[in-house]
Amino acid sequence: MQLKLLWELQELDLAINDIKRKIENAPQLSGVEEAKEYKAEKEREYGELEEKLNNDRKKLKKLELQEQKITGDRQELNDSMYGGKVKNIKELEQMQRRMDSLAEEKKKVEEEILVLMESIEEQEDNLERVERELSEGRQTLVEKENRLEEELNSLNRELSRLQDEREQQSAKIDQQYLDKYQVLAEKCQGKALAKVENDICSGCRVFISSAQRGHLYNPSAMVYCENCGRLLVRLDNH
Numbered sequence: 001m002q003l004k005l006l007w008e009l010q011e012l013d014l015a016i017n018d019i020k021r022k023i024e025n026a027p028q029l030s031g032v033e034e035a036k037e038y039k040a041e042k043e044r045e046y047g048e049l050e051e052k053l054n055n056d057r058k059k060l061k062k063l064e065l066q067e068q069k070i071t072g073d074r075q076e077l078n079d080s081m082y083g084g085k086v087k088n089i090k091e092l093e094q095m096q097r098r099m100d101s102l103a104e105e106k107k108k109v110e111e112e113i114l115v116l117m118e119s120i121e122e123q124e125d126n127l128e129r130v131e132r133e134l135s136e137g138r139q140t141l142v143e144k145e146n147r148l149e150e151e152l153n154s155l156n157r158e159l160s161r162l163q164d165e166r167e168q169q170s171a172k173i174d175q176q177y178l179d180k181y182q183v184l185a186e187k188c189q190g191k192a193l194a195k196v197e198n199d200i201c202s203g204c205r206v207f208i209s210s211a212q213r214g215h216l217y218n219p220s221a222m223v224y225c226e227n228c229g230r231l232l233v234r235l236d237n238h
């Protein structure tokens with residue numbers, strides 16, 4: 001009877017260890033860390049794109065002002081040249097050269113504006129895409145964190161149920177059996193007891209000697225496997 005209770009205690013202990021291992025591994029398996037990294041990566045990417053875009057928008061504004069100024073200067077120059085006030089040919093020629101150089105400058109600025117506008121449009125598309133990815137990443141992280149929390153709650157509930165059950169179980173067992181069990185469990189990776197199945201120790205798969213087999217029929221005897229040292233249990237229903 002004591003051995004059967006002890007066997008059940010071992011089953012509880014193995015289940016408790018299994019749950020503890022699951023609790024320990026759950027965060028890593030949940031994918032929360034990866035989701036955090038992904039989110040951080042997207043935030044970084046978004047920040048960089050946004051900064052570059054803002055800089056380019058400022059640059060564009062500056063170029064547009066520059067273009068306006070050139071247009072204004074040309075208008076002014078045009079008015080002076082054709083206003084009839086300037087008669088000196090040399091001066092007029094000089095003004096014409098200035099007019100030509102302003103035209104060239106304007107053309108250059110307009111080209112720069114065009115290139116920059118195209119680049120800004122592309123950057124805006126990119127920013128929109130990264131914003132979408134970031135928002136998806138945030139959503140995924142929240143979902144994974146919630147799922148992990150739920151899983152941990154349920155595992156902890158199961159653990160405390162098993163621990164209560166273990167306490168009740170061990171209260172039914174004599175101290176000398178518990179002590180023996182404790183020592184053997186530490187030596188045998190938690191498996192202090194082994195069932196006897198077809199005269200074989202289920203702990204190490206070695207035949208049990210006929211002398212020991214005889215002792216197994218004495219319900220109060222503690223019989224150990226000569227090979228692995230585990231406490232042998234014969235369960236009637238096996």
Ligand SMILES: [Zn+2]
Nearest residue numbers: 201204225228
């Ligand atoms: Zn054995």
